[in-house]
Amino acid sequence: MITVEEHETIRRAYYLEGKSKRQIAREQGHSRKTVDKAIENRPAQPYRLTQPKPAPVFGAYRVRADELLAENAQLPRKQQYTAHKIYERLRAEGYQGSEARVRLHVSQWNKAHKAPALFLPLEFEPGQDAQVDWGEAVVIIAGVKQTVQIFVMWLSYSRRRFVMAFPSQKQEAFFSGHVCAFEHFGGVPWRISYDNLSTAVRLMVEGRVRREQRSFVSFRSYYLFESHFCQPAAGWEKGGVEASVGFSRRNFLVPIPDVSSFEELNRQLATCCLKDDSRRVSRQVETIGQMWEHERPRLRSLPPFAYECCVTTQARLNGYSLVMYAHEPLLGAGQSR
Numbered sequence: 001m002i003t004v005e006e007h008e009t010i011r012r013a014y015y016l017e018g019k020s021k022r023q024i025a026r027e028q029g030h031s032r033k034t035v036d037k038a039i040e041n042r043p044a045q046p047y048r049l050t051q052p053k054p055a056p057v058f059g060a061y062r063v064r065a066d067e068l069l070a071e072n073a074q075l076p077r078k079q080q081y082t083a084h085k086i087y088e089r090l091r092a093e094g095y096q097g098s099e100a101r102v103r104l105h106v107s108q109w110n111k112a113h114k115a116p117a118l119f120l121p122l123e124f125e126p127g128q129d130a131q132v133d134w135g136e137a138v139v140i141i142a143g144v145k146q147t148v149q150i151f152v153m154w155l156s157y158s159r160r161r162f163v164m165a166f167p168s169q170k171q172e173a174f175f176s177g178h179v180c181a182f183e184h185f186g187g188v189p190w191r192i193s194y195d196n197l198s199t200a201v202r203l204m205v206e207g208r209v210r211r212e213q214r215s216f217v218s219f220r221s222y223y224l225f226e227s228h229f230c231q232p233a234a235g236w237e238k239g240g241v242e243a244s245v246g247f248s249r250r251n252f253l254v255p256i257p258d259v260s261s262f263e264e265l266n267r268q269l270a271t272c273c274l275k276d277d278s279r280r281v282s283r284q285v286e287t288i289g290q291m292w293e294h295e296r297p298r299l300r301s302l303p304p305f306a307y308e309c310c311v312t313t314q315a316r317l318n319g320y321s322l323v324m325y326a327h328e329p330l331l332g333a334g335q336s337r
Helices: 004-015 021-028 032-040 059-074 083-092 099-111 171-185 214-223 235-252 262-278 288-298
Strands: 129-141 144-155 161-166 191-194 201-204 210-212 226-229
Touching (some): 004 021, 004 032, 021 032, 059 083, 059 099, 083 099, 129 235, 129 262, 144 171, 144 235, 161 235, 161 262, 171 214, 214 226
Parallel strands (some): 129 191
Antiparallel strands (some): 144 161, 201 210
């Protein structure tokens, strides 16, 4: 490597003084190759790896990592292996290397096929905002592979999440998800954002005006939070929870859970939510759990009793003093409230 002064001296000797390359090399003590480069004045070239670096630890698991990445093509689109889940699988199979090496391999594998995601960072006041959304996931319950509905509530300030699975998105499940989330967070956010869920909105009116279900208004007035409904097809208004739904599927529901009941599935999801408190989100100085500790005192206090999440309807007895009512249980087959 020559200095910029030596570079200039070579070029001046060749172009202004008319000296040959051989003479310049002899007088200035440089190699002919160095003189050639200075005279041609080529722009600096980036370093290129001519041969792959040896990976004595990861090398034995490279094929297995590729198998898991290839397996993504056969899995539900929103429950595919992430770099972290691949790292966990490899660790379980004996891998002793770092997660960074696995992430590098996955990044290289995906680089040619996926465009980088772009995000606009937002800031929220503690306790002020939360977002709610539904998602779907494939699970195995009592030996039956089925699609379940995933309720997610996400605190905008701390990024703490609550995830719960239901057989359907009926209003009882919608309310029950809220009640359990409020208990998980230790309070009620002052405002919650939704898309146009039929469980909350009865009729869409032009613009942002919504006519809300009377039962949802009753539920909202019990917990005294403000509801905010996003514009149709405007997912960016609650992008935090939509990303959280995807995160929960990829990290809490991969590989596909094989459980005996909804209760067992929801216990696993609750454990995953608590474990996630130790994670530090990008651009946050503290962990999710530490941020939530700052946010918890700013949440609205819980009422003395939880809201009764049920459907009340009038019915007429038949001649046998029986009432027929079609009901899909919230928690699993053979159980009701």
